[in-house]
Amino acid sequence: MSDRQPCEISWFSALCDDDYEFLGQPDPMLQSSWEHCRDIVMQAETGGFDNILLPSGYALGIDSTAFAAGIAPLLKRIRLLLAIRVGEMWPPQLARQIATIDRMLGGRLAINIISSDMPGETLASAPRYARTVEAMHILKTLLNGQPLDHDGEFWKLKVDPPRVGTLSGKAPQLYFGGLSEDAREAAAKGCDVYLMWPDKQEAVAAIIADIKARAAKHGRTLRFGYRAHVIVRETEAAARTAADRLLSRLDAETGAAIRAKSLDSTSTGVAAQAALREGASDDGYAEPNLWTGVGRARSGCGAAIVGDPDQVLAKLESYRAMGIDAFILSGYPHAAEADLFARHVLPRIDHGPLG
Template identity: 70%
Template sequence: MQPFPESTASCEVSWFSALCDDDYEFLGVPQTALQSSWEHCRDIVLSAETGGFDRILLPSGYSLGLDTIAFAGGVAPMLRRLKLLTAIRCGEVWPPQQARQIATLDQMTEGRLDINIISSDLPGETLESAPRYRRTLEYMHILRALLNGQPVDIRGEFYNLSVPPPRLGGYGGKSPLFYFGGLSEAARETAAAAADVYLMWPDTLDRVRSIVNDMRARAARHGRTLRFGYRIHMIVRDTEAESRAAASRLVSRLDASAGASIRSRSLDTATAGVIRQGELRDKADSEGYVEDILWTGVGRARSGCGAALVGTPDQIIAKLRAYQDLGMGAFILSGYPHQSECDLVARHVLPHLNHAPLSRFN
């Protein structure tokens, strides 16, 4: 690798712990050692802390893997620096109780906690996109108020309650940051009105630019500003040929029916974001590349974030900086297997990014 000029632009760089049965050596081929377990997912988190990442995303799935809040409470005392980005699925827990759980975790970590809010259908229920996001917006407003130490008295479409805040509020008297994503009209309006960080899944540079511009305008209409985050997989190797070979190897044993089964396991398979990831695969070339080093093969066996950056450290750093130029202030990275790719990214990419975690106290 040639010396890469350091960037003066700061960004947050996070890794991913595979709580939702999403870790493979060969995509779509389960291995007992890589299944979601306390030990395996804990080790990924500890590797991210040792590797110097700013934050770890703890995902959430109803029928998959481990419970996110329980896992976060178990791993929090083991960490000294790493921040937790803990996913919650709106509506699965009554808002005041959810606020108490989050406040407790926030105090345990001394403020090293933020929340990835997922506007999901509830287990056993299907709700159309627009009302589901209206429910999520009410939920977000309730959570933020309670975590800011404010009472809530709401007569809404979905929640009717009057409640004081929990005795334990957000650390420092302030709510954790809310990370939130979604491409539909309802999702974008919800993010503009109530999110702190708008998260995007992989897309072409032109499409990323368009979405960022749209979201900035929407937030401004609500009298707010947004920060932006980008979720993507990584395959980094010394040469371009080696990285592409690693990508090909990852899907070399993937059966099409197994991939379809994996994609259908989530409750969120019909969202606009998931549909867009499918469109990118359809537009890709014969090897799965839809843009320079942007490879869509991962999405053949994932229902969510479905593309990876595949290249040398220089190529990947340049691409991440291109996203920064479009407004990305946070990256949530992952790779297969998660622990070994975490080590590669920590050694070859992370040192060349000027990074620091986003803060609620800015």
């Protein structure tokens, strides 16, 4: 028997207009709305997932914080991983919102920190991530119930914590990702769970080792998460056919336009996803069961674990052996793929919320 802790298995609710039957072909029935995104979350809770990411974008879709507050009373068990664009928020107000939603959920809230610009602003990488580190410090201090006396470059605040804190009295776990030098240092200084996009296993191992070493210099230890799409079917051939079908109505120009439109289209992480895709085999596989075709029609996380239930399970277990503690999975369409994963793979994984 393994002495490993259970891993966290999360799904994804497409708040940023990222749901399709055919990539690159918008479907009005799958566009972000309260009803559609609510149904994905309810599907994930029914299926047994531990957590669900509520993504956030300024231009696309619907607001993650408002959505989290709206859906909290409907949920009985699943956690919410609420994405927050810190460049758009005043941290003391954000701390109060987080504490309120955490109580509405019975203490089942985690936060995905996004190192965003303000809408209409473009800040260079180093100061933008420095601002993110400040934001994480402010949030943790206030949500741990401590008075704040902060004299930073971006915020100068002397304020008591809000009267209403989280149910536990502690700050929720902060998930955060980014591959640039500035992002890695920000993660080492401030987050609790470092998130990665798909890559070859040797690259994943190298990133984990690097972030661990950086965190140790600050006297900290982190946990690690892996964000990927997944396509699981009863046979590998059926899974590959489903992957091919997903791209069957995409032309190269449309895919390039979608990628260029993204707010993060020039980031280090997006460049790494492009390199992974360009280095893949002719059928799009960067390594066994890791298919890069998704990245032809979206920026950001651009690869999927594709295979039969045994293959998908083995892939996830190999990541666990490397030190991954949490998975944030998704598929197209999101509700249908959540059901397939919940039936074929989830019962076979030792999983539970990150403690």
